[in-house]
Amino acid sequence: MMHFDTKRGLRALAFAGVAMAAPLTSLPALAQGSDTLVIARSMDVNSLDPQRAFCDTCQFYLTAVYETLVTLAPDNKSLVPNLAERWEVNDDFTEFTFHLKDATFADGSPVEASDVVWSFERLKNLKGSPSFLMDGLVGAEAVDAKTVKVTLEAPNGEFLNKVSAPYGGIVNAEVAMANGAIAGEEAATEDKAEPWFLANSAGSGPYMLKAYSPEAELRLGRNDAYHGEAPGFSEIVVTQISDAVSQAQALETGQVDIAMQIDPDTASSIRSDDVTTEVVPSYNFLYVGFIPGAKGMKDVLTPEVRTALALAIDYEGVLDFTVGGAGARQAAPIPNGFPGTAGLTPRERDLEKAKEMLAAAGAEDLKLVAGYPNDNIYGVDFNIMMQKVQQDFAEAGVELELKPLTWSVWRDELGAGEWGVTAIYYAPDYYGSGQYVSYFGMMEGFPWANRAGVGDSALVRNETEEKLYAQALAASGEEADAIYAKIAEEMMKEAIILPLVSPNLVLAYRSDIEGVRYSACCNLPLAEISRK
Amino acid sequence: MLAYIARRLIAIPFLLLGVASVSFLLSQMTKGDPLAALVPERMMDNPEIVAAVKAQWGLDQPLPVRYGIYISNLLQGDLGTSFATRRPVAVDIAERLPATLELVFAAMIIGTIMGVGLGLLSARFRGSVFDGLARIFALIGSSLPIFWSGLILLYLLSVRVALVPGTGRLPPRVEPPPDVTGFYTVDALLAGDLDLFAQALAHLALPALVLGWAVSGVITRLVRSSLIEGLSQDYARTARAKGAPERVVLINHALRNALIPLLTILGFTFAYLITGAVLTEAIFAWPGIGSYAVRGAASLDYPAIGGVTIVGSIAFLLANLLTDIAYAWANPRIKVGG
Amino acid sequence: MTAAPDAAPGAVLPAPRRRPLVGLARAWRRLPPTAKVGAAILLFWVVVVLTIQLWPLADPLKMVGRRLQEPSAEFWLGTDALGRDVFARTLHGAVWSIPIAFVVVACAVAIGSALGAVAGFFGGWWDSIIMRLVDVTVSFPPILLAMAVAAMLGPGLLNASIAMIIVWWPIYARLMRAQVLEVREREHVEAAVAGGAPSGRILVVHVLPLCWTPTLINATMDFGQVVLLAASLSFIGLGATPPSPEWGSMISEGATRFYNWWIAFGPGMAILSVVLASSFLGDGLRDLFDRRSA
Numbered sequence A: 001m002m003h004f005d006t007k008r009g010l011r012a013l014a015f016a017g018v019a020m021a022a023p024l025t026s027l028p029a030l031a032q033g034s035d036t037l038v039i040a041r042s043m044d045v046n047s048l049d050p051q052r053a054f055c056d057t058c059q060f061y062l063t064a065v066y067e068t069l070v071t072l073a074p075d076n077k078s079l080v081p082n083l084a085e086r087w088e089v090n091d092d093f094t095e096f097t098f099h100l101k102d103a104t105f106a107d108g109s110p111v112e113a114s115d116v117v118w119s120f121e122r123l124k125n126l127k128g129s130p131s132f133l134m135d136g137l138v139g140a141e142a143v144d145a146k147t148v149k150v151t152l153e154a155p156n157g158e159f160l161n162k163v164s165a166p167y168g169g170i171v172n173a174e175v176a177m178a179n180g181a182i183a184g185e186e187a188a189t190e191d192k193a194e195p196w197f198l199a200n201s202a203g204s205g206p207y208m209l210k211a212y213s214p215e216a217e218l219r220l221g222r223n224d225a226y227h228g229e230a231p232g233f234s235e236i237v238v239t240q241i242s243d244a245v246s247q248a249q250a251l252e253t254g255q256v257d258i259a260m261q262i263d264p265d266t267a268s269s270i271r272s273d274d275v276t277t278e279v280v281p282s283y284n285f286l287y288v289g290f291i292p293g294a295k296g297m298k299d300v301l302t303p304e305v306r307t308a309l310a311l312a313i314d315y316e317g318v319l320d321f322t323v324g325g326a327g328a329r330q331a332a333p334i335p336n337g338f339p340g341t342a343g344l345t346p347r348e349r350d351l352e353k354a355k356e357m358l359a360a361a362g363a364e365d366l367k368l369v370a371g372y373p374n375d376n377i378y379g380v381d382f383n384i385m386m387q388k389v390q391q392d393f394a395e396a397g398v399e400l401e402l403k404p405l406t407w408s409v410w411r412d413e414l415g416a417g418e419w420g421v422t423a424i425y426y427a428p429d430y431y432g433s434g435q436y437v438s439y440f441g442m443m444e445g446f447p448w449a450n451r452a453g454v455g456d457s458a459l460v461r462n463e464t465e466e467k468l469y470a471q472a473l474a475a476s477g478e479e480a481d482a483i484y485a486k487i488a489e490e491m492m493k494e495a496i497i498l499p500l501v502s503p504n505l506v507l508a509y510r511s512d513i514e515g516v517r518y519s520a521c522c523n524l525p526l527a528e529i530s531r532k
Numbered sequence B: 001m002l003a004y005i006a007r008r009l010i011a012i013p014f015l016l017l018g019v020a021s022v023s024f025l026l027s028q029m030t031k032g033d034p035l036a037a038l039v040p041e042r043m044m045d046n047p048e049i050v051a052a053v054k055a056q057w058g059l060d061q062p063l064p065v066r067y068g069i070y071i072s073n074l075l076q077g078d079l080g081t082s083f084a085t086r087r088p089v090a091v092d093i094a095e096r097l098p099a100t101l102e103l104v105f106a107a108m109i110i111g112t113i114m115g116v117g118l119g120l121l122s123a124r125f126r127g128s129v130f131d132g133l134a135r136i137f138a139l140i141g142s143s144l145p146i147f148w149s150g151l152i153l154l155y156l157l158s159v160r161v162a163l164v165p166g167t168g169r170l171p172p173r174v175e176p177p178p179d180v181t182g183f184y185t186v187d188a189l190l191a192g193d194l195d196l197f198a199q200a201l202a203h204l205a206l207p208a209l210v211l212g213w214a215v216s217g218v219i220t221r222l223v224r225s226s227l228i229e230g231l232s233q234d235y236a237r238t239a240r241a242k243g244a245p246e247r248v249v250l251i252n253h254a255l256r257n258a259l260i261p262l263l264t265i266l267g268f269t270f271a272y273l274i275t276g277a278v279l280t281e282a283i284f285a286w287p288g289i290g291s292y293a294v295r296g297a298a299s300l301d302y303p304a305i306g307g308v309t310i311v312g313s314i315a316f317l318l319a320n321l322l323t324d325i326a327y328a329w330a331n332p333r334i335k336v337g338g
Numbered sequence C: 001m002t003a004a005p006d007a008a009p010g011a012v013l014p015a016p017r018r019r020p021l022v023g024l025a026r027a028w029r030r031l032p033p034t035a036k037v038g039a040a041i042l043l044f045w046v047v048v049v050l051t052i053q054l055w056p057l058a059d060p061l062k063m064v065g066r067r068l069q070e071p072s073a074e075f076w077l078g079t080d081a082l083g084r085d086v087f088a089r090t091l092h093g094a095v096w097s098i099p100i101a102f103v104v105v106a107c108a109v110a111i112g113s114a115l116g117a118v119a120g121f122f123g124g125w126w127d128s129i130i131m132r133l134v135d136v137t138v139s140f141p142p143i144l145l146a147m148a149v150a151a152m153l154g155p156g157l158l159n160a161s162i163a164m165i166i167v168w169w170p171i172y173a174r175l176m177r178a179q180v181l182e183v184r185e186r187e188h189v190e191a192a193v194a195g196g197a198p199s200g201r202i203l204v205v206h207v208l209p210l211c212w213t214p215t216l217i218n219a220t221m222d223f224g225q226v227v228l229l230a231a232s233l234s235f236i237g238l239g240a241t242p243p244s245p246e247w248g249s250m251i252s253e254g255a256t257r258f259y260n261w262w263i264a265f266g267p268g269m270a271i272l273s274v275v276l277a278s279s280f281l282g283d284g285l286r287d288l289f290d291r292r293s294a
Helices: A008-014 A056-065 A113-125 A129-134 A159-163 A173-178 A194-199 A244-252 A303-312 A315-323 A351-360 A382-395 A407-416 A434-440 A447-453 A463-473 A477-494 B002-028 B047-057 B063-075 B089-124 B129-143 B146-160 B184-190 B194-231 B234-241 B246-276 B278-283 B289-298 B302-330 C020-030 C033-054 C086-122 C124-139 C142-153 C157-184 C187-194 C199-210 C212-235 C247-256 C262-289
Strands: A036-041 A070-072 A079-081 A084-089 A095-100 A137-144 A147-152 A207-213 A217-222 A235-240 A275-280 A285-290 A367-373 A399-405 A421-426 A497-503 A505-510
Touching (some): A036 A244, A095 A113, A129 B047, A194 A207, A285 A382, A315 A497, A367 A407, A382 A399, A382 A421, A434 A447, A434 A477, A463 A477, B002 B063, B002 B302, B002 C124, B002 C142, B089 B129, B089 B194, B089 B289, B089 B302, B129 B194, B129 C033, B146 B278, B146 C247, B194 B246, B194 B278, B246 B289, B278 C142, B278 C212, B289 B302, B289 C142, C033 C262, C086 C124, C086 C157, C086 C199, C086 C212, C086 C262, C124 C157, C142 C212, C157 C199, C157 C212, C199 C212, C212 C247, C212 C262
Parallel strands (some): A036 A235, A367 A399
Antiparallel strands (some): A275 A505, A285 A421, A285 A497
């Protein structure tokens, strides 16, 4: 998701991290036995209001402070009860009934059906970034104090997955309303609670917001009234350290307990025995996107040319270059391990065929421009990735001019169709392939169809995908998986979105910490972490 | 004289209005999309979300209306709301200003001590090798790209020999002292926590030194040249004729001559550094208004840049005024005005 | 910006009219050694810029070896994260930094001096308007103004240059205005006015030739400061964009890999050498021509 503050130059902001052992002073308090968990990361907070926020930091903050009805099990596949102890779904996936367990908010008041209804309505009506989770919501009603019935206008076999996203967390409606929050239709303009949520929280989770200082520190305190098992720390501090090297340093010296954004390159340089590093596959990926609707590209970036260019890329080489091989290739714009990806084979390079196809298409002296955000995401530097693509294209006789841009300029130029090639990234909000289809699918009215067509989505529209997607939403289990697999193949055939790297994630923490894992919905579940 | 000061004082609000208007106009001429800071990339194609955000932030109003709102808010001390932190810019700046001021004060103290010391010595031994070296040292100080020297010094002193801690104001596990002045060093002392004081000081040392070196460059040159000028004045000759040793002449007579220009340049440097410490703050992850502005500039958070610009301009204008007044007061011959 | 101009009215070079070359040679001999070193360093960089194609250097944009290698006999300043030769990139960086600084200083001098001369010579409304413009511009903290303008225009060296010209022109406007005001009072100008010569002609023929010394000294000093500010803007991502081997953006690349100190070392030394050289030279010139503010 977004890292507005990680622009290239800005990465330098805190490159040196925090103190090493400092002989000028007494040794800084070390972690041992401390009841405080310190986490280093570059924070990308855009809000702490659960129904407005949309960022990686928000994912684990919200998970610790607010609770969802259902949540994702550690296998990153199955859904398990959370605030809802059980639920029923009707046959066509339009009605969902949740039965709440006995739980209390941090102020001691019970979590009731009315809070769920209020939270879902506010999520929809605020029209904030995560409001798509409530797309198609007809209504939520409190059947009784502990039962909620949600009705959708169209089948959605993924709705349960959607409400497992951290943004689906249930808010203490009474407290929030007392502080300016509104759930009604007028919420988008009348709700004034955002500042309050930057300093307070109103959830039922094991932790509460203690203090937040933008770009410096996020402090959580234990919720002493927590209805479940008490969490492992009395306090959690997320401290702003912008880059991987500094995070590693802070970790090695015991200044922090967990470093969240260490890239595999840096991880291999950690020598301290007190630090554990685990490398796990992630569900994040970076991709190149073609924009046939860009200026002068309509007759240039034809399906044949796009396929040829896709064959010209040295995917293994890209992995080596960007993450030193510590990552995976990915076939379609749905991350490995998500529904429908099991049988897919990633593209291989075939330079000869690429050249042939380009010649057949009469595109021997092709010149393209790639505009992309000048940023570093999930340990991958876009410039490095695109320079590799530039080299690969050159071998196929295609000249690629690189234009690294700030986010704001990138968006402007993307909308204006200034260039035919771009590169960007995606991280999941919940476990489910629908979010990818509804983003990357070349379907009328969906984001990437508009982007690739620059307003004229007919140029890239794929009606097969539209039909398949409707089927997938009305299905579940293996049936849905099979349909998603077909959609993935369609998306590969289109050759508009070319996933290049799914970088591995490094879980790096002090060896006296346990319970650190990566979750597809929630990033880092803080409540599971404790000190040995 | 008084009329001159009054005229300058009256001009300041108008200049600030000019600054505010130019900042506003600049923000309206942006090439990029300011919504980038407000709507995540994934949601930027969703017209509903974009419309809701525009309405919430008043971006859907016509330009003159927005200008009117901006100026009238400014008059009430409201610098707008930051796109990135979602908090009032005035609150953000108030929270971050003490960090900047602490760094700037520390750098000024170091710079003044180094500068006056070197200036004195090189004036005393003018023409010697020491004089030459001192001048070169001073020049290097003001020529160094701080974002590079800071980097190299951090690498050497913090990574290679672990002499100083790294970036930031305190280690992350350490809680800041109770807020009195906002200066961690001072507050730690007020709280009687020597250990905390030592940690805060250790974090402050390197950035202050790097910035102080740059300051010392200006001061050395100023002190040296005004001392040399002072030494050639009649009173210095008289003192020498009465048998005062050169050291005494230098300190008692010539240094006095250097005092007014020194004070004015210090005032000016101070105002300049409030925003001029931008790169030092950036490289040392110092949570002041400089790193706030850098982040704002990169993400087109123009309420944030505008806010820092206005605060910086106020400091700048006042310091300029004081400098001019001090000059006019010290040298009544100089025609003021123009 | 530390080279704040000491507005030094009246510092006028007794123009060596007849034999400029002899004058120049004499001036060179009278320069302090530091200034000569400065001149030599600047000359070196100019030569690098003009002859960069002739040097036996690796391609600054191509991968030439294993990435992140330490300095060695083969790669004098090591290789960066993309396996490019840092030494070659550092020298190539001059091709970006040096010409840009020339252009920025030249434009700032041209715009500032023209406006300053008009303000000083014609006075009245011209003076009021131009000097109020100057006042507002210098009310901005310089680095913030540059950052704001560069951010708004979008990153890129052209935009960064425009931002820097906006920052610097008022200095030259004030400098030139003060000079013109002083020279205007001189006898030969008053004689020309009394003789009924058109005022534009008087300005160009009788006034301006006597006004250039402080401007030139300042421009020399500012040259290095412009290189510094341009690199700063690139460092925070508002100037040159990768993969161009601009010094500031190279340092920014080095800053995120700061165990690999060599990535940032070369470009930093290069910036330092230019800034220092121009201060040395500017200082020397000032000592020579303008003894009052020495």
